[in-house]
Amino acid sequence: SDSHFPVPILPCQVNYSLHYPQFFPSSDQIDSSKKIEFADIGCGFGGLLISLSNLFPETLMIGMELRDKITEYVKERISALRVANSGHYQNISVTRTNSMKYIPNHFEKGQLSKMFFLFPDPHFKEKNHRRRVISTFLLDEYAYALRVGGIIYTITDVEELGEWMKACLESHPMFEALTGEELVEDPVVKLLGSATEEGQKVARNGGETFQAVYRRIMPSL
Numbered sequence: 001s002d003s004h005f006p007v008p009i010l011p012c013q014v015n016y017s018l019h020y021p022q023f024f025p026s027s028d029q030i031d032s033s034k035k036i037e038f039a040d041i042g043c044g045f046g047g048l049l050i051s052l053s054n055l056f057p058e059t060l061m062i063g064m065e066l067r068d069k070i071t072e073y074v075k076e077r078i079s080a081l082r083v084a085n086s087g088h089y090q091n092i093s094v095t096r097t098n099s100m101k102y103i104p105n106h107f108e109k110g111q112l113s114k115m116f117f118l119f120p121d122p123h124f125k126e127k128n129h130r131r132r133v134i135s136t137f138l139l140d141e142y143a144y145a146l147r148v149g150g151i152i153y154t155i156t157d158v159e160e161l162g163e164w165m166k167a168c169l170e171s172h173p174m175f176e177a178l179t180g181e182e183l184v185e186d187p188v189v190k191l192l193g194s195a196t197e198e199g200q201k202v203a204r205n206g207g208e209t210f211q212a213v214y215r216r217i218m219p220s221l
């Protein structure tokens, strides 16, 4: 249950020197201008963070994962990569949390420029739809954490969930779809179906995927 992991009361309590020691060598010398900008929600084994780390080496990123053992695995994976590749993988980390409850505890208003929801659990039954990580209600929270112009990336191999995520985003006043051209130009879009362990499994099995990529906008009055 939630009592097994610590939750920051405010985003300023997130311990940057613990997550990114090379960027923040001492906890009393926090450069408050540099903050986490990318969040991988339900990061699983962390494949996306590792790919993004090389693409954006100066951007701080965090994976949020509910399961304890998987979180520990990702921590060890990142530590091992840091040891084997001196100076690299310093900008990625992971935290164990329930993202459906604690996003505002971790991020200030407008802090994030990218949020990822790759192959989230589908929760097929209608009575479990409230457990889905994309919903109209949660999109309000994600819109709060994302800056204007920030991007939310979603992908799934479950067609019904893909339609659901797209419908939630499409009907939300604070999000608009990226155009076809913007999708082609964004290097991150190429990673959605290939960088994570779940994406690789789907690809190996020749499964179809459904993505929805939306930008945080100012709602028009």
Ligand code: SAM
Binding pocket: 041, 042, 043, 044, 045, 064, 065, 066, 067, 070, 097, 098, 099, 100, 101, 117, 118, 119, 120, 121, 196, 197, 198, 199
């Ligand atoms: N994104 C990864 C990938 O593509 O390989 C993992 C996909 S896996 C199907 C979904 C992950 O979301 C699981 O690791 C699960 O523990 C995590 N998860 C589910 N609900 C969550 C929540 N409320 N907060 C954080 N993580 C959650």
